[in-house]
Each structure stands twice: as C-alpha cells, then as structure tokens.
Amino acid sequence: MKLSITDYPGDFYKGKRVFLRVDFNVPIARGKVSEDYRIRRSMPTIEYLANRGAAVILGSHLGRPKGKVVRKLSLRPIAERLSEVLKVSQVKFVDDCIGKDVKYTVSGLEHGEVLLLENLRFHKEEVSNDSDFSKELASLADIYVNDAFSTSHRSHASTYGMTLFFNDRLAGLLVQKELDVLSKIRQHPYRPFIVIVGGAKIRDKINALKTLINKADTVLIGGGVAYTFLASKGISVGESPIERNYLKWAKEVLNSNKNRVLLPDDHVIAPISDTKGRTRLIQGQIPSGFIGLDIGQRTSKVYTHEIMSGEGTIFWNGPMGFFEKEEFSHGTIDIARAISLAFWRGANTVVGGGDTVAALRKAEVLETEVDFVSTGGGASLVFLGGGDLPGISVLSDKI
Numbered sequence: 001m002k003l004s005i006t007d008y009p010g011d012f013y014k015g016k017r018v019f020l021r022v023d024f025n026v027p028i029a030r031g032k033v034s035e036d037y038r039i040r041r042s043m044p045t046i047e048y049l050a051n052r053g054a055a056v057i058l059g060s061h062l063g064r065p066k067g068k069v070v071r072k073l074s075l076r077p078i079a080e081r082l083s084e085v086l087k088v089s090q091v092k093f094v095d096d097c098i099g100k101d102v103k104y105t106v107s108g109l110e111h112g113e114v115l116l117l118e119n120l121r122f123h124k125e126e127v128s129n130d131s132d133f134s135k136e137l138a139s140l141a142d143i144y145v146n147d148a149f150s151t152s153h154r155s156h157a158s159t160y161g162m163t164l165f166f167n168d169r170l171a172g173l174l175v176q177k178e179l180d181v182l183s184k185i186r187q188h189p190y191r192p193f194i195v196i197v198g199g200a201k202i203r204d205k206i207n208a209l210k211t212l213i214n215k216a217d218t219v220l221i222g223g224g225v226a227y228t229f230l231a232s233k234g235i236s237v238g239e240s241p242i243e244r245n246y247l248k249w250a251k252e253v254l255n256s257n258k259n260r261v262l263l264p265d266d267h268v269i270a271p272i273s274d275t276k277g278r279t280r281l282i283q284g285q286i287p288s289g290f291i292g293l294d295i296g297q298r299t300s301k302v303y304t305h306e307i308m309s310g311e312g313t314i315f316w317n318g319p320m321g322f323f324e325k326e327e328f329s330h331g332t333i334d335i336a337r338a339i340s341l342a343f344w345r346g347a348n349t350v351v352g353g354g355d356t357v358a359a360l361r362k363a364e365v366l367e368t369e370v371d372f373v374s375t376g377g378g379a380s381l382v383f384l385g386g387g388d389l390p391g392i393s394v395l396s397d398k399i
C-alpha cells in the first residue's frame with residue numbers, strides 16, 4: 001500500500017510547498033481548453049492540499065514538444081481554465097518550470113495558493129530523466145505528490161527522478177482511487193469477470209491481454225485487435241491491418257480458451273481505397289480490397305447480451321471500431337450503453353483510456369453511469385497486466 005495525502009493529519013500541509021504532478025495533457029483549440037476532463041479529475045487533490053494551507057506547485061506535460069518551446073503546447077490556457085473551475089484560489093502561472101524566475105515566484109507563494117509551471121517537456125531532460133533537472137524541480141518543494149496516474153508508467157524526471165529527493169512521496173486522491181479500483185480487479189475481481197478489449201493494436205496491450213485472458217471468465221474482442229485473432233484462425237480479413245508477430249500467440253490463445261474468448265463474426269467494412277464511401281455490413285470473411293472498421297450488428301447483439309447479463313466485474317479498454325467516424329461508431333456506442341445498463345443492474349463496471357471517455361460521451365453515457373473511469377489507458381493496462389509502474393513504485397510505502 002502506498003502512502004497517500006490522506007494518511008497525514010490536515011495541519012501537516014500548512015505552510016509547506018507541495019509539488020503536485022498532474023496530467024493536464026488536454027486538447028487545446030484556438031488557445032482554449034476544449035476538453036477539461038483530466039483537469040477536473042485532479043481538482044479534489046488540488047483543493048484538498050490548498051484548503052489545508054499548502055502552496056501547491058503543479059507540474060504537467062502537454063503533447064510531445066521534444067525538448068523545445070512550442071507555443072501551442074504552452075500550459076497557459078490550462079491555468080486560465082483552472083482558475084475558472086477551482087474554488088480555492090486564482091491560479092498563477094510561470095513560463096518555465098525551472099530557473100531563477102520560477103524560484104522567485106515559488107518563494108512568494110502564500111498558504112493555499114496554486115501555481116502552474118510551464119510544460120515540463122519543453123526541457124528534453126524531463127523525458128531523459130536527467131538528474132540535474134530532477135534536482136532543480138525537486139528544489140521547488142518540501143513534499144512530492146503524484147496525481148498523474150496516466151503518466152506513471154513512464155520513468156521521467158517529474159514522475160520518477162525528482163521524487164528521490166523527497167522524504168515524503170505521496171499518492172494524490174486520484175492515484176489512490178485508481179490503485180484501489182484496479183488492485184481489486186487485479187487481485188479479486190467479482191465474478192463473472194468480463195473483459196472487453198478493442199482499440200488499434202495488440203502490440204500496445206499484449207501483456208495485459210495475456211494476464212486478463214487467463215483471469216477473465218469471458219473476453220470480448222473487437223476493434224483493430226480482432227483482425228489478428230480472426231486471421232490466426234484462417235478467416236479472411238481483407239486489407240484490415242494484422243500484426244503478424246502475434247498470429248501464433250493469438251492462435252494458441254483461441255485454441256486453449258475455446259469458449260471464453262469471443263471474436264466478431266460480422267463487420268462494418270469499407271473499400272480500402274475509399275473508407276468514406278460505400279460501407280457494407282458483412283458476415284464472416286472480409287473480401288479483399290476491404291477493411292473492417294467496426295463490429296457488425298450481430299456481434300454487437302451477442303456482446304451486449306454477455307455484458308448485460310454480467311453481475312460481477314466488467315472491464316473495458318479500447319473502442320470496437322473507428323468510432324470517431326459516425327458510420328463506424330455503432331458497435332462502440334452499443335458496448336458503452338450495455339456497460340452502463342450493467343452498472344444499473346449492480347455490476348462493478350470499470351472503463352479505461354482516453355478514447356473510452358470520448359466513447360462514453362458519444363453514447364450519451366454519463367461518467368456517473370459506470371463505477372469508475374480510469375484516466376490511464378496505457379498505465380492501467382500495464383498495472384492490470386501485473387507490470388510495474390515506476391511512478392507508483394517509487395512512492396512511499398504505508399508502514
């Protein structure tokens with residue numbers, strides 16, 4: 001168990017400077033935050049610390065500026081948005097994350113004030129986990145708190161290197177909740193345990209898939225991931241991308257888990273030459289010249305039935321198709337709605353990944369109509385696959 005900010009008495013934070021690593025990697029359009037979901041998820045931790053008299057220094061990355069200052073990846077619009085939604089304080093902003101000016105601003109912070117640093121990745125030393133850069137960042141604060149679960153699978157300066165300079169390395173409220181929910185699934189899921197996996201590539205999900213397929217009672221596979229499994233059975237998938245390296249593994253999985261792993265048997269397809277034109281619903285084999293872009297109605301019905309009859313745990317990661325386009329979104333929408341119905345019937349429903357949040361929106365399912373929306377797509381899969389998250393392992397242990 002990791003030490004969390006709630007494990008210390010409230011007055012512990014009074015007058016202390018806290019470095020809070022958050023994930024504010026949010027979409028920005030024309031200088032404004034266009035989707036503030038990730039910001040809202042860290043608000044309870046910011047408010048918890050500021051209300052107890054800490055000066056809160058927020059650090060985050062945005063996009064991949066590769067060590068250069070890229071104006072459109074500045075966090076300034078996020079400071080503006082945060083000031084609008086935060087009840088405790090106007091948010092200050094500095095246009096770097098290390099250096100003299102930053103130190104000066106930090107030294108002037110009052111109890112309960114919140115400061116957002118500029119994009120950590122404007123320095124290449126963030127991603128390379130440079131020790132001097134880590135030390136500079138650490139010198140800004142007395143306590144380190146991680147609330148960026150979704151970045152915890154990376155050993156960067158702000159998630160790993162700088163933490164080593166602190167005695168107190170604590171989990172924020174969001175990280176604590178993520179760990180509670182995902183640990184329960186990892187250790188003792190309520191049964192039946194149904195796993196739904198979609199998304200683009202097996203490559204990104206292989207370790208989690210290996211573990212989850214062993215643990216789950218039923219695995220429903222959709223999205224791009226499905227075509228490698230279908231191809232491993234000798235079913236034609238047309239021009240749908242398959243991952244040849246995993247064909248043998250996929251075949252073995254299907255052979256040894258015959259009735260537990262379900263694959264789509266109808267598909268929404270489109271000509272590879274013109275995926276905007278002439279979409280078709282097809283049963284069984286996908287003809288050459290076409291690619292599969294969504295599960296078909298029959299598959300959707302079978303999967304929906306499985307999900308809605310589940311009263312144990314339901315875990316979903318990855319869309320069932322190219323859901324950003326309306327014509328290929330129906331499978332994903334059906335699955336999202338089925339999961340929310342299972343929630344209302346009492347199942348423990350957990351969904352993960354940025355795409356999944358967008359999918360819930362598309363299906364008009366509220367975040368409160370599932371038990372938990374994990375902020376970490378990649379991180380939650382690494383964790384469920386039994387892997388190590390450096391940004392979590394490094395946090396202080398509860399004694």
Ligand code: AMP
Nearest residue numbers: 199200201223224292293318321322323
């Ligand atoms: P992932 O990050 O691996 O969960 O992948 C999410 C992405 O996979 C989304 O952008 C989906 O549009 C895409 N995707 C899922 N299924 C398909 C498919 N059959 N064809 C093309 N893209 C897909």
